[in-house]
Amino acid sequence: MPYSIKSTQTPFKGGKNILASSHVQFKEVGGTMDATKFPVGVVEVGTCIARNTTTKKFEPYKEAVAGTIPAGFDEFCILNVDFDNDGVTDTVVGELIVRGSVYNPKLVGVTDKFKTVTPMIRYVSH
Numbered sequence: 511m512p513y514s515i516k517s518t519q520t521p522f523k524g525g526k527n528i529l530a531s532s533h534v535q536f537k538e539v540g541g542t543m544d545a546t547k548f549p550v551g552v553v554e555v556g557t558c559i560a561r562n563t564t565t566k567k568f569e570p571y572k573e574a575v576a577g578t579i580p581a582g583f584d585e586f587c588i589l590n591v592d593f594d595n596d597g598v599t600d601t602v603v604g605e606l607i608v609r610g611s612v613y614n615p616k617l618v619g620v621t622d623k624f625k626t627v628t629p630m631i632r633y634v635s636h
Contacts, residue, residue: 526616528556528590530634534610537587541568543601550597553589558619559606561585567600571619579623586627588612607631 543553544567558571560583574580590605609630614620617633625633 526555526592528588528612528616530611530613530632534590535608535630536590536604537585537606537608540602540604541585541587541606542566543568543593543595543603545595545598545600548595548597550595553593553595554618555589555592556612556617557589558617558621558624559587559589568603568606571621571624573621573623577621577623579627586624588617588628588631 541559541561543559544562544565547562547567547569553570559568560571560580561568563582563584568585569583571583571586572580587606587608589603590607591603593601593603595601608628611632611634614633614635620633625631
């Protein structure tokens with residue numbers, strides 16, 4: 511479950527399941543999502559993310575040049591939960607997929623290059 515310093519209650523949203531198997535491994539310590547880098551509103555489960563090596567916060571995965579790994583990023587993974595982003599308050603997320611099988615068509619921001627930097631994740635078409 512994502513959490514931040516804001517006290518709010520959020521109703522159940524979508525129920526989109528991106529997991530193609532019950533075998534999954536999450537990043538052990540989770541990660542902080544940089545509120546200023548994600549769009550305001552609901553950030554969807556299945557969003558591909560990477561950690562900025564300067565801020566140590568996660569951002570949506572984006573290739574400045576198609577087919578190239580963005581410089582200054584590491585710890586590539588996939589969100590297994592969605593969260594509300596207000597654009598100001600960072601959110602901490604514990605379910606960041608680093609290993610397992612996921613449904614490729616349900617992902618947000620996945621590219622062929624992202625797949626190469628996440629070799630422990632299997633991308634299932636159907």
